[in-house]
Amino acid sequence: MCHSAVTPELVLLTKMSPAEFNKSYIRLIIIAWIVPAMFGLSFLTYIGILNIDQLIGIMMTPMEPAFIVIWMVFAYWYFKRYIQPVVSYLQQPDEINGEAALTCMYRFPLHFWLVFLLYLVSAPTSVILSAEYFTDYVAQPIDWFRIHLVALIVSIIVGLPIFFRMLDLFGNVASSLNLSRPHITIKTKVFMIGALVPLLIDTMIVQYYWTRTGYFTFETFIVWLVLEVLAIAGSLIFVQSFTQSLSPLQDLVNEKPDFRQFSTVNLRPRSTDEIGVLTLSFRRALDELQQHRDNLEELVDERTKELQRLNDELEAFSYSVSHDLRTPLRAIDGFSQAIVEDYAGRLDETGLDYLSRIRGASQTMAELIDDMLQLSRVTRSELNKESVDLSSLADKIIENYRLVEPDRNVKIIVDKGLACVADKNLVMIVMNNLIGNAWKYTGNEDVAEISIGKKTADGQDVFFVKDNGAGFDMRFKNKLFGVFQRLHTAEEFSGTGVGLATAQRIVHRHGGTIWAESVVGEGATFYFTV
Amino acid sequence: MQKTILLVEDNPNDEMLTIRALKKNNIMNEVIVARDGVQALNYLFAEGEHEGRDMNDQPEVILLDLKLPKIDGHEVLKRIKSDERTKLLPVVVLTTSNEDQDVIASYQLGANSYIRKPVDFDQFIKAVGQLGLYWLVLNEAPKSASLR
Incomplete structure (x- = not known):
């Protein structure tokens, strides 16, 4: 069907x-x-x-x-x-x-x-x-x-x-x-009119004379028979003629070719009647279509090159962002520190506070630059899919966080055997962002709890990172994944507002989805599929 | 006599901060500064303004930035590592970029180490201290490193 x-x-x-x-x-x-x-x-x-x-x-x-x-x-x-x-x-x-x-x-x-x-x-x-x-x-x-x-x-x-x-x-x-095959063939129509009608009229004439003359002779029968044969033969010739006219189009009907890669070489008119002209027009139309398609391909090629060029430019741009924006920041931070070290005696407390604010700001900006770079890299880099052991990945990430903040009391449960097929480096970034968030937003809990696991929905693996931290207001959930969108002030929790945008972009590049559920004060759960 | 350190750095701020960081770590070796790739190569090969310099007296370690005027860091690295006279000199790439392509290219060209300059000056001091400790104290260079 x-x-x-x-x-x-x-x-x-x-x-x-x-x-x-x-x-x-x-x-x-x-x-x-x-x-x-x-x-x-x-x-x-x-x-x-x-x-x-x-x-x-x-x-x-x-x-x-x-x-x-x-x-x-x-x-x-x-x-x-x-x-x-x-x-x-x-x-x-x-x-x-x-x-x-x-x-x-x-x-x-x-x-x-x-x-x-x-x-x-x-x-x-x-x-x-x-x-x-x-x-x-x-x-x-x-x-x-x-x-x-x-x-x-x-x-x-x-x-x-x-x-x-x-x-x-x-x-x-x-x-x-959507007429996929003819309702009635022209051949049938022609045969009906060309053979059946003359044949029947012939019979009627015989009937008429039979009644009028009162007898039906052998001669009448022969005349009738000859006329019948002529009618059928003539009709068959008509049918043949129509068949020939139609054959180029008929082939199209039978073969149902793929018009996207169709060569019109064999589509030639085989008669000089309207059907022949129609066949020719059809061929011209297909040729023209093909030409347009070729042009379109050329256009797409051109645009692709243009996009490639823009992409290269973007790459060069982010490269220099990475390099050139960080250099002055290092000078700001470095010389502020130098003042603190060399001229501390000449500064009062306010002056020292200002300097520490300058250093804090330059470090925030450095983080921001790094996060933006990561975001742009995520979009540019090629996907190398392989089987990824998410459990051990999570363990490694958690180990890092524990090293940085060994004093925190965080209970973490990572389910065994979490696995998916994805780009390992990119999934690492997603997990790092989600676990990092869980780690960060449970900062005010006496006993922080984070669990990482999997559930199945509609036959698909859904991975989740769940915490009992600050959570967020579900009314703002559509802001969650926007670049530079934050649901907490920098004083409550630090951050650049790029991490979840990066995670979402990675998940989308894998054809998956990412979403979150939360109750303020009770924690948040982030789900994703790849 | 203490060996020198060759710092190839075009940015005067970074130059100052690096020297400061070395001092903070009590690394008292003389620091030669080259402000672009050409100066660095002239110094190492005793050419141009450094003609007549004793080529036996090569630096203990070269701290090389990648983004340099005239000849960039990768090219400098390539020349150092492809010349018999200098190829055994340890080169530490000390740069702002952490793009994969830069890291990979540097190691492919024979860099001995790759360090990204942190923005946080405290961390920068730590990093410079560690690389000084490693390359100037712990690392055993071949005796004739500077000769061939």
């Missing part, structure tokens, strides 16, 4: 409203059930099987009109199931209705002819019976055969155009449907 892309743009192409569609359908059913009956009866009268009094007699009795009306209502009811999905689709053009409409359209022809032929067999029977019952008509055995034959022929001749009109009705909707 083809999953259609029934887009709203396509639906706009449909000019027909549901009501219009329904109306046309009812009209066609009425015509299909009345016209053949009327025509058949007239023909039977004209060639003399029935006389005019018998015809009027049949029509004046309740049986024949009732028969036709009941059949018509039945047909309306029966075909409704094929029409309703199309109407629903026109009312609400979504994918489900589109599929249903398509299914019904493909089934319609077979069912139409089954029901119609049933009608054609039963209608003459009803004519003969009502003629015998209500008029002086007496049917000979040969009449049973001939009347049925005439009915069949007449109905097919009249039924064909009606059938085609029905198909055209569906054709009005086709523009917005």
Whole structure:
């Protein structure tokens, strides 16, 4: 089954409203059930099987009109199931209705002819019976055969155009449907018109002369046969001609090629009619499309180079940020310290305090520069995915924090066997940021508790770092991962506001998500997937 | 006679701070300062303004910044390490950058150590003290390091 892309743009192409569609359908059913009956009866009268009094007699009795009306209502009811999905689709053009409409359209022809032929067999029977019952008509055995034959022929001749009109009705909707194979082939249409119709007309003429002359000779049969053969042969030649015209397009229908890499070399017109011209136009359109695609690729290449250049520039920029911004900071810090050491005697307490503030600020700025550099590196560096042992990674990170602040009382539980496939260096940064935060924001707790583990949600591993620290207000959770966004003042907890932005960027580069839950004063839990 | 230290540094502030940090660590070796790559190479190879210098008297350790005018640190490092006369001299890259590419390039060119200058001056003093202790006291250089 083809999953259609029934887009709203396509639906706009449909000019027909549901009501219009329904109306046309009812009209066609009425015509299909009345016209053949009327025509058949007239023909039977004209060639003399029935006389005019018998015809009027049949029509004046309740049986024949009732028969036709009941059949018509039945047909309306029966075909409704094929029409309703199309109407629903026109009312609400979504994918489900589109599929249903398509299914019904493909089934319609077979069912139409089954029901119609049933009608054609039963209608003459009803004519003969009502003629015998209500008029002086007496049917000979040969009449049973001939009347049925005439009915069949007449109905097919009249039924064909009606059938085609029905198909055209569906054709009005086709523009917005995902038509993956033809509803009816042109070959069938041509054969029906080219062979069936002449064949039937031929038979009717024979019928006419048979009745008029009263006999059916071997010669009549031969003439009939020759005409039939000519009709079929001629029709086959037509079909052949159409087949040839259509073959280049037919191949496309059969092969369903990938138009993104399609060569038009074999798409050549094989006729000089409209279909040939159409094939040529189609080929030109595809060629032009290809050309546009090539241009687009060139454009993308160009843009990619441009982006690469910008990226290189950015890299050079962050390099010099790393180098050039830190150098003056070192001088600020270094010489402040030199003043403190060499000229402490000449400064009062306020002066010394100012100097320590200068040093603190320059160190904060150094951290900020480092964090920003890390953030920009995270975006630039290539992903080298490998299997990473998160548990041992966490242990190592925690060891570092314990070394720096050995006096803190922090209870840490790291679940065993945490593993994922990711870029080790980058995941290290994520874990370092999350554990670092947990460490930092539990700074005011008497007994700090941090746990690192995993849970499974929707079949996916979700890793978490949980603490019992200060936490944050969930109302600001969307600010949490923004660059330079902080939910605590520098006096409460130090920090640059870059760490979580970096973590988020890393997680996103791995196609994962990161989020947090917290209650103020009770701690926070950070979750991430990779 | 005490060996010298060659400090290759273009920034006068950093030069002053490094010398101060050496002094704070009681490293009293004479510090020769080269302010760009050309000066550094001229000194080591006794060329240009240093023509006629005794090439047997090479520094005990070279402290090399990477970002330098004229000839950058990597190029200086390459010349030192590719010349028979100087390739055994210990070179400590002392720079602001911690970009991976700089660290890797430095070691590939034969740097003996790579130290990122911390902004915190206390840490800077510690770092200089440790590298002084290591390269000037603990490390046993080949006797003829300066010769070949």
